[in-house]
Amino acid sequence: MEVIKALLLGIIQGITEWLPVSSTGHMILLDQFLHLAGSKKFVDTFLVVIQFGSILAVLILYFEKLNPFSKSKSKKEKKSTWSLWIKVIIAVIPSGVIGVLFEDKIDELFFKPSIVALALIIYGIIMIWLESRNRKPLITKFNQVSYKTAFLIGLFQVLALVPGTSRSGSTIIGATLLGTSRFIAAEFSFFLAIPTMLGASLLKLLKAGFSFTGFEWFIMFIGSLTAFIVSVIVIKFFMSYIKKHDFKAFGIYRIILGLIVFIFFMFN
Template identity: 60%
Template sequence: MELMEIIKAIILGIVQGITEWLPVSSTGHLILVEEFAKFKLSPAFISTFFVVIQFGSILAVIVLFFRKLNPFDRHKVMRERRETISLWMKIAVATIPAGIIGFLFDDIIEEALYNPTTVALMLIVYGVLFIIVENRRKRPYVTDLNELSYVTAIGIGLFQVLALIPGTSRSGATILGAVLLGTSRTIAAEFSFFLAVPVMIGASGYKLLKAGMAFTGLEWIVLGVGSLVAFLVSIVAIKFLLSYIKRNDFKAFGYYRIFLGIIVLAYFYFMV
């Protein structure tokens, strides 16, 4: 039994690591995978696992972009340090909307909206939006992180609020919002990565404190394994996305979301 729970954590860590950064909804994938790899652990732990496992994904961002995010890097000149501090300030203000709404309504949102129907519909809706936005997309005017204004950063932060609805995809909502607000695909993806750092660290810490961290030894091992796998896979997924969008648009992800949404609806309405 213990080995099976660890294997399930590895599988879910792989899914988390891939889908957290691609705009395809990690929740939509995890809700399907969990149907075939259900944990035989306490409900409180399982709820915590799916939030805290994201911490592994966040570590991947910190490792890959450490120099860009570190204002104290000794190789940076004063101008670069000021630019890095400015980037963090933009990240901070963009985090506020989702932080407030998430803190106030986390339980309500989870209870009312965390279900296959909501997840499937959001997968389809945002899949369609990605296709529409790419078809009507104009030339971006923000092609460097230093060109990103506070107003645009806050605007992206408001789009992140939409990601509180399961199935939306945090990266999907913020990338879509950034592109609509005039950023290049690369800047949209990078700022989405950075914006996840305080949000997901806060969500993971809050969930752990809320659960009281009263887990069994096996549960801590499962959580650690899942997070480690999510970290390693996230590194690959982030590098892939940044390479992919240099030559391609986001329409393929839109079509994929629509397909997955239909699969989720079909499975839970006709197979379960």
């Protein structure tokens, strides 16, 4: 049963991490019906560590684009790749600093079903509003993303520290408001996930002290592997989808999910 639970949680992680729909909102609902056995320390660590699988999916799918040492790239292209990584690091700094300093306090104050539901609904409305403006994007290539714009996108990622906001959702909304195309907003959100999620996973493991049984490590491996496979499929789907569609459907979905979370916990 624990293996099946790990598979289901890995599937949810792989889907919701990349779509702007909030993995936390789904995990909160799923946790009501699916209780992973083990200590709170293990369960909390599991939910963060399975992100390794999702990160690996991005690294493999975008390996050539993110590899500044590729022999197939010209000197100019390698320089552009290094510039992209600098922009990613700059964008990660705000959430990295605030997350390390205040993560526990933020979870204590905001990790509540009512807050998660409210965040789902509010950002769903913002997403629909953004798409209703029909503004032409000013930034359609990564070399047009300035270091200042990267930092500002990073400030929007700080909002994702509030459960229910969605890391990809906050960065996509921020990037779109700053004038990027949907495609650039989505891909930059993926790239930001690499240091953000890797740092969060390592920090959680360090706090836990790596003190888990062999079976618990196996469960984490199953969850991570599942998250990896599902992430590959979802990322490919998402990037294909936004070439022809906007984010309105995700905004509507967030509002519906937010109402479900709110109603479910109001009657429980």
